[in-house]
Amino acid sequence: MKLNLENLSKIKEKVDKKPCFDVEKLVDDSIKDPKWLAFGSGNIFRGYIARIGQDMINAGEFDRGISVVETFDEEIIEKIYKPHDNLALSVTLHKDGKFDTNLIANLVESLTLKDKDRIEEIFLNDNLQIASFTITEKGYNLYAPNGELMDVVKADLENNPEDAKHLMSILTNLLYKRFKKNAKELTLLSLDNCSKNGDKVKDSVMLIANKWNEDGKVSDEFITYLNEKVSYPWTMIDKITPRPAKEVQEYVEGLGFSEMDTVVTGKNTYIAPFVNSEEAEYLVMEDDFKNGRPDFSKVGVYLADRETVNKVETMKVTTCLNPLHTVLATYGCVLGYESISAEMKDEELVSLIKKIGYDEALPVVVNPGILDPKEFIDEVINVRFPNRFIPDTPQRIATDTSQKVAIRFGETIKSYVNEEGKDPKDLKYIPLALAGWLRYLLGVNDDGEKFELSSDPLMDELQKDLEGIKLGEFKETEGLDNLLRNERIFGLNLEEVGLADKVKEYFKELSEKPGSVRETLKKYL
Structure with a gap:
C-alpha cells in the first residue's frame, strides 16, 4: 500500500x-x-x-x-x-x-x-x-x-x-x-x-x-x-x-x-x-x-512573553539538556559508543552528566515558571536519553561543538563569576567536560585508535592550537594556553576566571595513555 x-x-x-x-x-x-x-x-x-x-x-x-x-x-x-x-x-x-x-x-x-x-x-x-x-x-x-x-x-x-x-x-x-x-x-x-x-x-x-x-x-x-x-x-x-x-x-x-x-x-x-x-x-x-x-x-x-521564552531557552541550552548532550557526545566518541542511549548504561558518564546538571548548573539557572528545571532534567536523564528507540549518535551531536561550548558551559561559568557567594574555581565537573572535549579533539579513542572527528567550522584552528599534543605525549603549549583564553569559544577567558589550570590538569590525565579516559572518569566520579 x-x-x-x-x-x-x-x-x-x-x-x-x-x-x-x-x-x-x-x-x-x-x-x-x-x-x-x-x-x-x-x-x-x-x-x-x-x-x-x-x-x-x-x-x-x-x-x-x-x-x-x-x-x-x-x-x-x-x-x-x-x-x-x-x-x-x-x-x-x-x-x-x-x-x-x-x-x-x-x-x-x-x-x-x-x-x-x-x-x-x-x-x-x-x-x-x-x-x-x-x-x-x-x-x-x-x-x-x-x-x-x-x-x-x-x-x-x-x-x-x-x-x-x-x-x-x-x-x-x-x-x-x-x-x-x-x-x-x-x-x-x-x-x-x-x-x-x-x-x-x-x-x-x-x-x-x-x-x-x-x-x-x-x-x-x-x-x-x-x-x-x-x-x-x-x-x-x-x-x-x-x-x-x-x-x-x-x-x-x-x-x-x-x-x-x-x-x-x-x-x-x-x-x-x-x-x-x-x-x-x-x-x-x-x-x-x-x-x-x-x-x-x-x-x-x-x-x-519574550522574557519567559528566553528563560526557557536558557534553561534548556545551559543546564537541562544541551550541555549534557555535548558531554555524552565528546566522551562517547572517545569511548567508542555509537548511540546516546547506550551511553546511559555507563555508570561514570551518567554520574558525570548528573554532577554537571544537578550539582553545578541547576543551582544557578533561572526558573522560567512555565517549566520546572528539575523536572525537565529528570525527564532528560531518566526518559529521553535512555530511549534506545531514538537512534541518535554521539558522532552527530559532536558536530560543530566549538559553536556550542560558550553557551552550553560558558554561561554557567559566568553565573559563578557574577553571583555573590559563587566561585568558578569551585567547579569540578564542567572543567572535566571541557577537558573531555579537548581530549576528543586529539582524534584518538581510549584504546589508542584513531577515529573520524565530526565536522566543525573551527577544526583547523583547533587542531593548530593543540599541535604537539598527542596521546601519551601531553605538553603545555602556547597554543593550548591561547585556546583556553579564547573568549569566542568558551564565552570567557578560562585563565582569568581561574579554570585554565584545572582544565589542563584534567586534559593531561585524560591523555596520559590508552585507557586513561576511563581511569580518569573513575577517579573523579
Whole structure:
C-alpha cells in the first residue's frame, strides 16, 4: 500500500492517529486562501510543526493546511513529498518500545524556490498570518567564515531585489511586494533550535532592507513597515527527530506500507516518507502575532512573553539538556559508543552528566515558571536519553561543538563569576567536560585508535592550537594556553576566571595513555 491520497481511506485504518477533516477540501481552501507558509521541509517540520498544525485543525482551532517550501535540498520535494502526495507518517518512539503512527495530511502543497510565482502569490495573500522557518541557524546567516558578507549576499545587495538569490534576500523582496500591495501585517516565525531565533530573521531582513533603502531601491516607509507591522517572535523548540531508523521502516512496512526506503540526497539529507521522533516535545512561542493566529495553546504549545521564552531557552541550552548532550557526545566518541542511549548504561558518564546538571548548573539557572528545571532534567536523564528507540549518535551531536561550548558551559561559568557567594574555581565537573572535549579533539579513542572527528567550522584552528599534543605525549603549549583564553569559544577567558589550570590538569590525565579516559572518569566520579 503506497502512501498517497488514492489510498487515504485504507491508510486511516492502519494508523493510530489520523486527520479528522476532509483532506481534499482542506487542500482546496488552503491553496485558494493560504494562511501559513513554511520555509524548510525537513524532519522536525514534518514530525512536529506540521503535526501541531494538524492537531489544531482536528481540534477545530484552525481551518487551513500549510504550504511548504524547501529552500536547500530540492530532492526532498522531488523524492519524498511529490511521490506521496505530500502525506507523511509521524512515528513516535516511546521508551517502552511502543510506536504510535500519525498520518500527517495538512501539507497542502510542496514547493521549491524555483516556484517563484506561486510563492509570491501565497505571500501576497491578505489572510496569510504566518511565514515560519525550520531552515537551521545557517539559513539566516549572511556572513562568510572570514566575517565578511557572503558573495551571494553582496550580489543581492548590489542587484535588483527581484534578482535575489539568498533566502533572506528573497524573503525581504517578498516582504517589499507585500508592503507595496497593501502593507498587510505578517508574522515571521522562526522555529529553529537557536537562541533568540526571531532576532536572527529580523537582523538579516533589516540589514538587506536598509542597504536597499540606502541605494534607493526600497522606500523609507518599507523600513517602517518592517519595524511596525511585521513581528519576529522568539521561540524555543525541543524535540529530537533523528535520521530515519531501519527499525521504524520495518515497523511501517509491517503495517502494510510500501516504498518506505530512506532517501539520501546529493546534499546528504537522510529523509523517508516517515519521520521517527521521541515522545517528549516542547514549543514555547512569544505571543506576538501581527495578523492573527490559531490558538496554539490548545495543542500543547506554550504562549508566553519574550522574557519567559528566553528563560526557557536558557534553561534548556545551559543546564537541562544541551550541555549534557555535548558531554555524552565528546566522551562517547572517545569511548567508542555509537548511540546516546547506550551511553546511559555507563555508570561514570551518567554520574558525570548528573554532577554537571544537578550539582553545578541547576543551582544557578533561572526558573522560567512555565517549566520546572528539575523536572525537565529528570525527564532528560531518566526518559529521553535512555530511549534506545531514538537512534541518535554521539558522532552527530559532536558536530560543530566549538559553536556550542560558550553557551552550553560558558554561561554557567559566568553565573559563578557574577553571583555573590559563587566561585568558578569551585567547579569540578564542567572543567572535566571541557577537558573531555579537548581530549576528543586529539582524534584518538581510549584504546589508542584513531577515529573520524565530526565536522566543525573551527577544526583547523583547533587542531593548530593543540599541535604537539598527542596521546601519551601531553605538553603545555602556547597554543593550548591561547585556546583556553579564547573568549569566542568558551564565552570567557578560562585563565582569568581561574579554570585554565584545572582544565589542563584534567586534559593531561585524560591523555596520559590508552585507557586513561576511563581511569580518569573513575577517579573523579
